[in-house]
Amino acid sequence: MASGLIVIAVLIFIALLLRICHILINAKHEEVHKRIAGLNALPLPSAIAFVYRVNHQNFFEEYEKLFRKYGRIVGLWGLRRFVIFSMDVELNELLMLSPVHITKHRNYDSLKLWLGTGLLLSNGRKWHQRRKIITPTFHFKILEDFLPVFDQQSSVALQCLAEVAEDGKTTVDIYPFMCRLALDIIAETAMGTKVNAQVDKTMPYTSAVQEMTAMMAWRFLRVHIQNEITFSLFCPLKKLRQMKLISIMHKFTRNVIEKRRQELESKEETNEESDIGSKKRMALLDLLLQATINGKPLSDEDIREEVDTFMFEGHDTTTSALSFTLHLLARHPQIQNKLLAEIRRVYPDEEENKFTLMNLNELKCMECVIKEVLRLYPSVPIIAREIVEDFKYEHSKLGSGVIPAGTEFMLSLYGMMRDGTRFEDPLEFRPERHEQHDAGTNFAFVPFSAGPRNCVGQKFAMYEMKVILVNILKRFELLPLGDKVAPILNIVMRSETGMQLGLKERM
Numbered sequence: 001m002a003s004g005l006i007v008i009a010v011l012i013f014i015a016l017l018l019r020i021c022h023i024l025i026n027a028k029h030e031e032v033h034k035r036i037a038g039l040n041a042l043p044l045p046s047a048i049a050f051v052y053r054v055n056h057q058n059f060f061e062e063y064e065k066l067f068r069k070y071g072r073i074v075g076l077w078g079l080r081r082f083v084i085f086s087m088d089v090e091l092n093e094l095l096m097l098s099p100v101h102i103t104k105h106r107n108y109d110s111l112k113l114w115l116g117t118g119l120l121l122s123n124g125r126k127w128h129q130r131r132k133i134i135t136p137t138f139h140f141k142i143l144e145d146f147l148p149v150f151d152q153q154s155s156v157a158l159q160c161l162a163e164v165a166e167d168g169k170t171t172v173d174i175y176p177f178m179c180r181l182a183l184d185i186i187a188e189t190a191m192g193t194k195v196n197a198q199v200d201k202t203m204p205y206t207s208a209v210q211e212m213t214a215m216m217a218w219r220f221l222r223v224h225i226q227n228e229i230t231f232s233l234f235c236p237l238k239k240l241r242q243m244k245l246i247s248i249m250h251k252f253t254r255n256v257i258e259k260r261r262q263e264l265e266s267k268e269e270t271n272e273e274s275d276i277g278s279k280k281r282m283a284l285l286d287l288l289l290q291a292t293i294n295g296k297p298l299s300d301e302d303i304r305e306e307v308d309t310f311m312f313e314g315h316d317t318t319t320s321a322l323s324f325t326l327h328l329l330a331r332h333p334q335i336q337n338k339l340l341a342e343i344r345r346v347y348p349d350e351e352e353n354k355f356t357l358m359n360l361n362e363l364k365c366m367e368c369v370i371k372e373v374l375r376l377y378p379s380v381p382i383i384a385r386e387i388v389e390d391f392k393y394e395h396s397k398l399g400s401g402v403i404p405a406g407t408e409f410m411l412s413l414y415g416m417m418r419d420g421t422r423f424e425d426p427l428e429f430r431p432e433r434h435e436q437h438d439a440g441t442n443f444a445f446v447p448f449s450a451g452p453r454n455c456v457g458q459k460f461a462m463y464e465m466k467v468i469l470v471n472i473l474k475r476f477e478l479l480p481l482g483d484k485v486a487p488i489l490n491i492v493m494r495s496e497t498g499m500q501l502g503l504k505e506r507m
């Protein structure tokens with residue numbers, strides 16, 4: 001009995017001691033601590049237990065529980081780390097619009113060996129310079145030139161889908177089809193090179209991109225292997241595989257860059273048909289080859305980082321959005337029919353669609369559908385930042401204060417876009433809610449983020465998705481076969497059950 005009491009007393013003493021250490025280490029966070037409720041690391045290890053409990057499958061559920069319990073802004077005090085999770089529109093807007101707090105979180109570091117510090121992962125001066133030269137590469141004129149690529153690659157996808165459709169009797173997981181289509185499109189538009197991912201499933205480069213994306217997704221929430229050293233120690237074989245994949249991908253992109261640079265230098269493509277089949281079409285790579293910073297051209301390695309970044313960011317996100325859209329349309333026949341009527345009005349020709357940016361802008365119903373899909377199933381459900389300078393805020397509920405440098409910040413786009421105070425019946429799929437100009441919900445609806453670090457490829461993505469959807473919906477009726485989606489976090493949002501549906505050729 002007495003020994004039992006001694007053990008309890010010792011445990012309480014240790015817990016108190018740790019708590020005091022914790023308070024001393026986190027002294028600078030005390031002010032925020034008082035304002036933001038959440039989980040502590042000590043004396044009870046609730047924050048640590050939470051971090052290890054969360055995985056790809058239960059991520060959204062666990063965070064919903066946390067927000068329900070503590071409110072829209074939740075603090076997680078680790079031993080030496082302080083993380084704020086926020087689905088609070090007002091606070092997130094302050095952060096997204098800030099020109100200062102744009103530093104990416106270390107969670108993304110596992111992507112750096114592949115993507116380097118291209119636009120997605122760079123910070124500070126480098127990011128500013130890159131953003132300045134990359135933004136004009138997504139100019140309307142350039143996007144218009146890409147429409148034939150979107151269209152031609154969609155027609156390859158139609159053939160692939162026709163082979164598995166079986167007149168709507170078979171359940172098809174649409175995700176891998178959309179993934180290969182998005183890869184073909186981004187390779188051709190970013191690098192000016194056809195990779196034929198849809199017809200040649202064994203091509204080393206595209207297989208490597210897919211395998212690497214899956215591996216990054218697998219590592220993303222496993223805190224102990226996010227660092228390259230611990231990854232090598234805990235998973236040496238996977239680390240070796242990762243090195244191999246990176247070497248395949250870098251070799252491929254370097255070759256493409258070298259070839260395009262030589263072509264540009266000898267001005268071949270101004271006279272001849274290039275392998276993308278057009279005299280005038282420029283790939284994003286060509287624009288990077290011509291760009292300069294302070295009068296100096298970008299090096300091949302600078303360009304490689306950006307091309308690899310486009311390859312990653314430009315295929316995984318659109319794959320997710322397109323697959324969720326098709327899955328949801330299959331389950332909402334009325335909306336599907338409304339969309340089809342709009343498509344037939346804008347593109348009455350049975351055989352051929354003449355896509356222009358202008359007629360794609362006429363697809364208002366489709367725009368609402370895509371927005372609603374991105375609201376419910378945002379491809380990028382969470383944005384992570386590191387606060388490197390004290391963040392001064394004025395907030396209607398928190399008052400005014402400072403979030404100290406060193407704080408980690410997770411903005412839940414998913415939480416914001418499903419917030420019942422911003423969206424009526426938030427879990428319902430109602431595209432018409434976007435018909436009005438999102439009055440009152442401006443910053444609650446941010447699937448492409450907002451402010452200086454918003455998505456540079458958002459217009460590209462919208463036009464790409466529209467062309468693909470027009471082609472698929474004109475050819476196939478989508479049927480509600482298979483399982484419902486079960487969202488998981490794999491860097492981007494995916495579904496554990498795939499994105500199932502049936503496809504029936506229209507008469």
Ligand code: HEM
Nearest residue numbers: 119120313314317318321379380447448449455456457461
């Ligand atoms: C449905 C499709 C897409 C969605 C929902 C989406 C969403 C986003 C979001 C939310 C961010 C901010 C990420 C952060 O701050 O951590 C982002 C950044 C970015 N996106 Fe997209 N994206 C899409 C398609 C694309 C495409 C097609 C491209 C390229 C062709 C692209 C290129 C980029 C790049 C380079 C960044 C980094 C921008 C910067 O940090 O300055 N995205 N995207």
